[in-house]
Amino acid sequence: MQREIDKMEKTADTAAGRNGNVSVVAGTEGPEISFRGVTKRFGDLVAVDNLDLDIAKGQLVALLGKTGCGKSTMFNMISGLSAPTDGEVRVMGRNPFTEFDWYRGKMAIVFQSDRLLPWRTAVKNVEFGLESLGISRAERRERAMYWLEKLGLKGHENDYPHALSGGMRQRVSISRAFATDAELLLCDEPFSALDEMTSKRLRTEFARLVKENRKTAVFITHSIDEAFDIGDRIVVLKRPAEIAHDLKIEGEIGAAERERYRRMIHESLAA
Amino acid sequence: MSDATHGAVPANSPVLAFARRLFWIAAPFVLIAAVWQIASSFFPPFLFPSLIDVFERVVEIATTWSQFSSVLATALRILAGLAGAFLIGVVLGVAIYTSDIADRLLTPTLTFFQGIPALSWVVFAIIWFHGIEFRILFIMIMTTLPAFTFQVVGALRGMNKDLLEMVMSFRPSRGKYFSAMVLPAVLPEMLTAWKVNLGNASRVVVVAELVGSSGGVGFQLLQQQQLFDMAGALAWTLQLVFFVLLFQWLLSQFERVAFRYRAKSERR
Known part of the structure; x- marks a missing residue:
């Protein structure tokens, strides 16, 4: 088992050019997202402790960890919704908290719940991100309809959120994120509230769309299967947001192999 | 069959x-x-007049301009007072929501104002001001301002944090943030505030007109009281009730359109 871990982490290290605790991807002008000695405290509670992590442009990274390990705290710091207590978070070379508005149109988020505006129809919800970018009404509608259709919601564009199922609402929310054509997609357990079949179908669609559109994506999850389905890199986090494993996934992984990795991740998270 | x-x-x-x-x-x-x-x-007519007499007086008021203008004057005073209180309430409410200092200064002050009876404001207005219209506007604003302000603060504080974060994640301009998020989120409570304050305002305006005005429904009620004319008193009261009902109906129609997105449960 230890040999397997070593082999996988070696793959990750080779691809990412690991330097001590910091992964730096070779051959790019710099990491898209970087954490340098980041600590986040809420009173006495340490949610993230002295974290170093780099995410390269074009990677689809799954941040995997148990509930309360600090994944969402990391997510909020990347998105600029909260600031680190110590250390530095940089996204596209800038500070997402202090330079919040600079990221308009460069970053889109899919949240755990769909977070659709209840007073807007599906198409108007998708248009919301585009309105913030000052895109013309006609182009907004065209782009919103394109993404709704791509995600199988044709015919539901004028429905209000309450008339849509959970899976449909989450697809509207994904459409809203993709419609802005942002370089960076942040997803906070977007399929965790859905049934297994819908969740599986949506994450397959999601991973395909991310790759098709060459996005950098950070996908937070507590599901090992979801991490393997989606990520081409899996960062396994222990509490408080300490990196237990940093795995690069190359190509399809067989069932037996996935089971071995699953056991390995379980063991390290339980430790 | x-x-x-x-x-x-x-x-x-x-x-x-x-x-x-x-x-x-x-x-x-x-x-x-x-x-x-x-x-x-x-009973004698000065205690319980026949409804036919009351109905005739209602028709007379509604069809005689010199009398109906009193109803309109009262209605306009109510709307002007409410609009003024609402605008000031929005400004104070936003200040309380966004600033701790404003919250500490204004919340206790408005709570104190809320305890002052409407009749006291009438007396203060008569002592402080000369113009009748200004007196009534002042009374209307002072009596409905605390409720409007607290309702604005409550609506702003009650906005869904998840939706706020979602909206902020798209980095909208201030104008877009207000029109796409704040306004639709607070509108239901604002309309409720208008409905509640409309009833309060219609009661207060009558008191203000009764004591300090030479026109309007309140003044007309004073005349009927002096003449011991119960049919007239009822007819003037009904005019005001009709106005309140009409305005409530208009607000309800607006609600039906504005809140059509709301899900309706078959079981209530």
């Missing part, structure tokens, strides 16, 4: 449902009117 049932209206038909709804809307008023009419046969 038998002949007897062939022409019958089905129990769940929309016509029957509408008739049933209409009956239950009218039933309490018909009951009150019947009791009043019965009482009018046993």
Whole structure:
């Protein structure tokens, strides 16, 4: 088992050019997202402790960890919704908290719940991100309809959120994120509230769309299967947001192999 | 199907449902009117006038410009007072929501104001100001301002944090943030505030006009009281009630359009 871990982490290290605790991807002008000695405290509670992590442009990274390990705290710091207590978070070379508005149109988020505006129809919800970018009404509608259709919601564009199922609402929310054509997609357990079949179908669609559109994506999850389905890199986090494993996934992984990795991740998270 | 049932209206038909709804809307008023009419046969007209007399006076007021202008004056005073209080309430509410210092200064002050009776404000206004219209506007604003402000603060504080974060994640401009998030989120509570304050304002304006005005429904009520004319007092009161009902209905129609996105549960 230890040999397997070593082999996988070696793959990750080779691809990412690991330097001590910091992964730096070779051959790019710099990491898209970087954490340098980041600590986040809420009173006495340490949610993230002295974290170093780099995410390269074009990677689809799954941040995997148990509930309360600090994944969402990391997510909020990347998105600029909260600031680190110590250390530095940089996204596209800038500070997402202090330079919040600079990221308009460069970053889109899919949240755990769909977070659709209840007073807007599906198409108007998708248009919301585009309105913030000052895109013309006609182009907004065209782009919103394109993404709704791509995600199988044709015919539901004028429905209000309450008339849509959970899976449909989450697809509207994904459409809203993709419609802005942002370089960076942040997803906070977007399929965790859905049934297994819908969740599986949506994450397959999601991973395909991310790759098709060459996005950098950070996908937070507590599901090992979801991490393997989606990520081409899996960062396994222990509490408080300490990196237990940093795995690069190359190509399809067989069932037996996935089971071995699953056991390995379980063991390290339980430790 | 038998002949007897062939022409019958089905129990769940929309016509029957509408008739049933209409009956239950009218039933309490018909009951009150019947009791009043019965009482009018046993008591003198200055205590319980016949509803026919009252109805004639209502028609007379509605069709005589010199009288109906008093109703309009009162209605405009109510709307002006509410609009003024609402605008100031929005400014103070936003200040309280966004600033701790404003919260510490304004919340206790407005709470204190809320405890001052409407009649005291009438007296203060008569002592402080000369113009009748300004006095009434002042009274209306002072009596409805605390409620509007606290309702604005409550609406702003009650905005869904998840939706706020979602909206902020798209980095909208201030204008877009307000029109796409804040306004639709607070609108339901704002409309409720208007509905509640409309009732309060209609009561306060009558008191203000009764004491410090030479026109309007309040002043007319004072005249009827001096003449011991119960039919007139009732007719003028009904004019004000009709106005309040009309405005409430307009607000309800607006609500129906503005809140059509809301899910309706079959079970209430």
